[in-house]
Amino acid sequence: MFCIKSLKCLKNHRLLNFRRRIELGVVVGLGQQVPSSCCSTAANGGPRWVHKRQKSSSTVSDDNYDACIVGGGIVGLATAQELITRHPNIKLAVLEKENELALHQTGHNSGVIHAGIYYAPGSLKAKLCVEGVKLTYQYCDKHNIGYEKVGKLIVALNDSEVPRLDELYERGLINNVEGLEIVGPDGIKEREPYCTGVKAIFSPNTGIIDYGEMARMFGKHFKTLGGDIHTEFNVTNFRILTESESSTNTGLTYPILVEGKHGKKVKCRYVITCGGLLSDRLALLSGCQPNPRIVPFRGDYLLLKPEKRHLVRGNIYPVPDPRFPFLGVHFTPRMDGNLWLGPNAVLAFKREGYKLTDFNVSDTFDALSYSGLRRLALKHLTFGMKEMYRGFVISAQVKRLQQYIPDLKPEDVTRGPSGVRAMALGPDGSLVDDFVFDIGSGDLGKRILHVRNAPSPAATSSLSIAKMVADKVEDSFSL
Structure with a gap:
């Protein structure tokens, strides 16, 4: 056993050793000052500081x-x-x-791996998407990240939508989107037995993933x-x-x-x-x-109940209407087995507000005081009011979804998650649709x-x- 005298001697011995270490120029801490014989010197001739986390050719502190x-x-x-x-x-x-x-945004999006059909030929968006989908699949294979190529149907509900569908198909071909195919009503039923439409584009390379x-x-x-x-x-x-x-x-x-x-x-x-x-x-x-200013738009999804998930196999998308700034409702299977329906598109009263009732005074004032939003809202006032109504009334949103899946009923769905899109707007109300x-x-x-x-x-x-x-x-x- 140590006596008191022994403890005092041990303490004095450690103190002496510490003083000697200081005299040698060695201090243990966040950085270690070492003798010049052990490292190169700085420009002023003094010793450099060596850090355990040195990753650069320069020797710098951790911050x-x-x-x-x-x-x-x-x-x-x-x-x-x-x-x-x-x-x-x-x-x-x-x-x-x-x-x-x-x-x-990464953790609240639909999780769709897009093939590059929608974007103007020759545009940066088209080029980056077609390249990006290939890189995404390659990266996932290399790092064992799960995905599924469930495909996508872009469905024309009636003859009036067919010319726009045909234009999309031509865009996809020019953009070098792989595997595109035009199908009629029988081809739609073959891929989505509960879906109705007169004509569709089938994209086999469209997939789903957990982007988070x-x-x-x-x-x-x-x-x-x-x-x-x-x-x-x-x-x-x-x-x-x-x-x-x-x-x-x-x-x-x-x-x-x-x-x-x-x-x-x-x-x-x-x-x-x-x-x-x-x-x-x-x-x-x-x-x-x-x-450009960022104006947040929230999209609210519905969830298809588990016992009704047989109604949809893959992605079902509408033919975009160029009169409106948003794509429209679609059906999206998820990697966790859920199936999202929607979304609508409404102004979010909080930049990172994912609930129907989320509100931030500063964010709301910032958005409403911006001339770009006011001009956009006036241009699409009726559309915006309908979107807000469908956000609160589930049956109204289901009615729109029934155009594609007639067997769908309001009792087949529940409220689901929401995402917020960062929409860049110019002061004239124009959407900034490029990088x-x-x-x-x-x-x-x-x-x-x-x-x-x-x-x-x-x-x-x-x-x-x-x-x-x-x-x-x-x-x-x-x-």
């Missing part, structure tokens, strides 16, 4: 990065994965405001390659550090300070924002123009690339979008 990606949705995570794959020696981080990844799972795999792969993911980092400000604020010998190598709530902060050389529903607000933080990138001016703005609009089908196209964003980053910044 310093070559680039930060703001937004842990599927586009942000795909971009992070693409950048670290191309540049394995730089230090990257994803900053996500929630406590886990892919909680918003796919996005989380992007994040896992990104971390495996050396990236960092900071959750619960709600970005509130970007600013340029002054020379007087630089307290280390790294000087102004990392001139951007990214600040978040609760005192969180990191420093970096460049920033890429993929903020989805908050993309316009992130752009404003670095001095960019306010337009929008923004880089500001000045010392701060020129170091931040904003992905302000990544329109549907962004989830299907996420891997091809990531390649495009990475190209843009390489053109704009010196990584």
Whole structure:
């Protein structure tokens, strides 16, 4: 047993050893200062600081990065994965405001892998979707992510819709969508026995997936390659550090300070924002123009009861009506065995509000005070009122769905989940239906690339979008 004297001797011995370690220049902590014989020296001749998590050719502290990606949705995570794959020696981080990844648009969408039929030939959306669907299936096979190629029928209900259906078919062929086929009433019944229509496009390459799972795999792969993911980092400000604020010998190598709530902060050389529903607000933080503005539209789905799931086998979609800004109701099987019906499309009174009654004063005022929304609403007033009515009255929504599946009854469905779409609007009320990138001016703005609009089908196209964003980053910044 130790006596008191022995304990005092042990304490004095440890204190002496600690003093000797200080004299040798070795301090154990977040960083380890080592003798110059063990490491190269900094420019001023002093020793460098060596960190356990060193991933860059430069030796930097844990909160310093070559680039930060703001937004842990599927586009942000795909971009992070693409950048670290191309540049394995730089230090990257994803900053996500929630406590886990892919909680918003990624985690609330229909889960359809689109084939690329709807989009104008030669457009960026068409190119990225057709490329993206191939990359998605390849990635899922490589990483054992489940999906099903359940196919899709785009159904013309009557002869008046046939010319638009034929135009869609031609678009799909020009876009090099694989396996498209025109079918008549018998072909519709062969694939969907309970569906009615006069003519349809069948797309065998359309599938379903859990995009949340796919996005989380992007994040896992990104971390495996050396990236960092900071959750619960709600970005509130970007600013340029002054020379007087630089307290280390790294000087102004990392001139951007990214600040978040609760005192969180990191420093970096460049920033890429993929903020989805908050993309316009992130752009404003670095001095960019306010337009296009994001206006949130909520889509409410119905769930088909389990005993009625035999009514639908795969995706059943309408022929889009060009007079309206939304696609219309459709039938969507899910990876978990559920079947979603809908959605409607109504203004969301909260940017990230997924319930019928969710409301935020600031978000509502922001939307209603915007001239772009007011002009859009006036143009489609009757359509908007009907959509709101169908959101509250299930039987009214079912009546629209019965045009495709006549055997469907109101008692066959229950209220289901909702999603919120980030719709980019110009001040004249026009929909911004293409990709929008923004880089500001000045010392701060020129170091931040904003992905302000990544329109549907962004989830299907996420891997091809990531390649495009990475190209843009390489053109704009010196990584």
